[in-house]
Amino acid sequence: xxxxxxxxxxxxNGTTLLDLTGDTVAPDKLLLGYTAHDASGAPIVGTASxxxxxxxxxIVDTPDTHGGTIRTITAVSLEDDTVEAxxxxxGYTAHDxxxxxxxxxxxxxxxxxxxxxxxTVTVPAGYYASQASKAVASGSVTAPSSISGTSATVxxxxxxxxxxxxxxxxxxxxxxxxxxxxxxxxxxVSLTASVTTQAAQTIYPSSSDQSIAxxxxxxxxxxxxxxxxxxxxxxxxxxxxxxxxxxxxxxxxVLSVTGTYSGGSSKNVQMYLGTDSRTANSYGATAVTLxxxxxxxxxxxxxxxxxxxxxxxxxxxxxxxxxxxxxxxWTSTYGQQIELTNQSYTxxxxxxxxxxxxSNSRTINVANLIxxxx
Amino acid sequence: xxxxxxxxxxxxxxxxxxxxxxxxxxxxGEQATGADGQKVTGxxxxxxxxxxxxxxS
Numbered sequence: 245x246x247x248x249x250x251x252x253x254x255x256x257n258g259t260t261l262l263d264l265t266g267d268t269v270a271p272d273k274l275l276l277g278y279t280a281h282d283a284s285g286a287p288i289v290g291t292a293s294x295x296x297x298x299x300x301x302x303i304v305d306t307p308d309t310h311g312g313t314i315r316t317i318t319a320v321s322l323e324d325d326t327v328e329a330x331x332x333x334x335g336y337t338a339h340d341x342x343x344x345x346x347x348x349x350x351x352x353x354x355x356x357x358x359x360x361x362x363x364t365v366t367v368p369a370g371y372y373a374s375q376a377s378k379a380v381a382s383g384s385v386t387a388p389s390s391i392s393g394t395s396a397t398v399x400x401x402x403x404x405x406x407x408x409x410x411x412x413x414x415x416x417x418x419x420x421x422x423x424x425x426x427x428x429x430x431x432x433v434s435l436t437a438s439v440t441t442q443a444a445q446t447i448y449p450s451s452s453d454q455s456i457a458x459x460x461x462x463x464x465x466x467x468x469x470x471x472x473x474x475x476x477x478x479x480x481x482x483x484x485x486x487x488x489x490x491x492x493x494x495x496x497x498v499l500s501v502t503g504t505y506s507g508g509s510s511k512n513v514q515m516y517l518g519t520d521s522r523t524a525n526s527y528g529a530t531a532v533t534l535x536x537x538x539x540x541x542x543x544x545x546x547x548x549x550x551x552x553x554x555x556x557x558x559x560x561x562x563x564x565x566x567x568x569x570x571x572x573x574w575t576s577t578y579g580q581q582i583e584l585t586n587q588s589y590t591x592x593x594x595x596x597x598x599x600x601x602x603s604n605s606r607t608i609n610v611a612n613l614i615x616x617x618x
Numbered sequence: 619x620x621x622x623x624x625x626x627x628x629x630x631x632x633x634x635x636x637x638x639x640x641x642x643x644x645x646x647g648e649q650a651t652g653a654d655g656q657k658v659t660g661x662x663x664x665x666x667x668x669x670x671x672x673x674x675s
Contacts, residue, residue: 251632254624261621262632262655269639269650275662280639280650285632292645292662304642304661 250285277337277345333371363403442466471498478504512538512617519611522599529562529598532610536593540617544587546597547612549579559610560598563589579609589615620655 252264267283274280274290282288304316327338332348340346353370358378360366365378385398391409398405444464447454449471456466471489481487481503490497514537520530532546548559559582589595595615599608624631637653644650644660652658 251624254621254631256624261624262634262651264632264634264651267650268648269644269660270648273645273648273660274639274650275643278638278640278643280637280644281632281634287637290639290643305646306661 248284250281252281252283252285276339473499476501478502481505512540513615515612515614517612519609520597521607521609523607528600529596530610532597532613534595534613534615536589536591536595536615538617539591540589542587542589542615542617544584544595544615545581545612546610546614547579547581548597548599548608548610550608558600559608560600561613562596562598564594586618587615622651622653622655 254261254263264281264285265283267281269280269282269288271288271291273292274288275292276290278290280288280290305313306316308314322339323341325339325341327340327346329346329349331350332338332346333350333352334348336348338346338348351370353368353372353376354374355376355378357368357370358365358376360378360380363380365380367376385400385403385405387398387407388396391407393409395406395408398407440460441463442456442460444466446467446469447456448469456462473489476487476489476499478501481501483504483506484502486500486502488497488501489499514534516532516534518532520532522528522530536542544561546559546561561584595613597610597613599610622635623633634651634655635653637651639650639652639658641658641661644658644662646660646663648660650658650660
């Protein structure tokens with residue numbers, strides 16, 4: 245008795261007031277969650293769930309009206325139950341899958357539980373049986389009278405309003421249809437617009453490419469002149485020679501003509517039509533000279549005369565130098581036409597007339613040196 | 619009348635008034651004292667599901 249801290253029997257003046265000593269109740273004999281005192285007087289809580297695992301099977305016998313017994317068997321499986329305290333409302337109880345009693349912890353909330361700080365409303369976790377709301381203070385802002393830059397912001401509380409400046413621009417459109425400049429509708433904003441123009445001009449084709457500069461508004465017609473090709477015909481161009489007008493990379497170039505003309509050969513004729521006089525008593529060159537332009541066989545002629553009848557005089561035609569071949573020696577007392585035939589000259593040869601007036605100092609005239617290719 | 623609580627000189631010697639045990643919460647044949655101080659005999663029989671299943675097999 246000394247080891248039992250509980251009381252299990254009370255006898256007063258020989259009368260037993262309360263006696264638990266005969267009780268057989270124990271936690272495993274009492275259904276889960278129910279309370280009693282066992283035979284020792286110790287308080288106990290029932291743990292019996294009946295059946296195995298998370299199930300409860302109970303048999304309850306009750307007397308019927310005929311003196312018999314009605315046995316009611318109830319089997320409830322708890323194994324699939326998912327209930328736990330965190331998903332149940334506070335104050336409600338149930339049994340979990342292991343048959344353990346659980347009591348809900350979800351608190352019930354109302355609008356009075358909502359709090360507001362500025363524009364933020366805090367909604368605590370919990371169960372709201374009906375709609376909840378919380379009013380927040382309204383705010384207002386005043387727009388600035390002017391905006392520096394492109395935008396401005398105004399704030400109240402945690403709200404920010406951004407204002408963007410809009411400027412209306414009135415362009416100055418010329419009668420030609422382009423914008424020469426622009427002015428802004430707001431005096432605090434400066435806008436400048438301009439367009440580079442190109443007046444009317446005429447472009448003449450040349451041997452090199454020409455272009456009109458980019459980024460320009462053309463205020464006048466840009467005229468590119470045509471190429472005259474009226475005489476560029478095959479008959480006028482030497483046979484086999486191609487004359488092209490326009491760039492070779494242009495499939496639509498103006499013209500490309502290959503000549504067909506094969507006309508006859510030409511003859512070279514050169515003449516010195518001046519007059520030169522020489523007064524001397526010895527042999528010497530005159531100013532009458534020619535440089536042969538084309539190699540060939542030539543007929544040659546010149547004229548010589550003396551100023552008076554004063555003895556024998558003569559003219560010689562030299563080729564390239566005084567030491568060159570003496571082409572003709574002529575002596576006469578009168579003027580006459582001298583002719584040579586079948587003279588072979590090479591282009592670049594220099595022909596010079598020489599004159600001699602004999603032993604006395606006399607004057608001889610030479611003129612009209614002509615060479616004609618045969 | 620059954621006694622469910624005994625107080626001696628202000629000291630509670632025994633108190634079963636808060637117990638929730640009843641016959642239908644106590645296993646069949648077991649004895650306990652109810653909150654009213656009356657003796658209670660259990661009427662609940664706990665058996666396994668396998669046993670119940672065997673009854674209907």
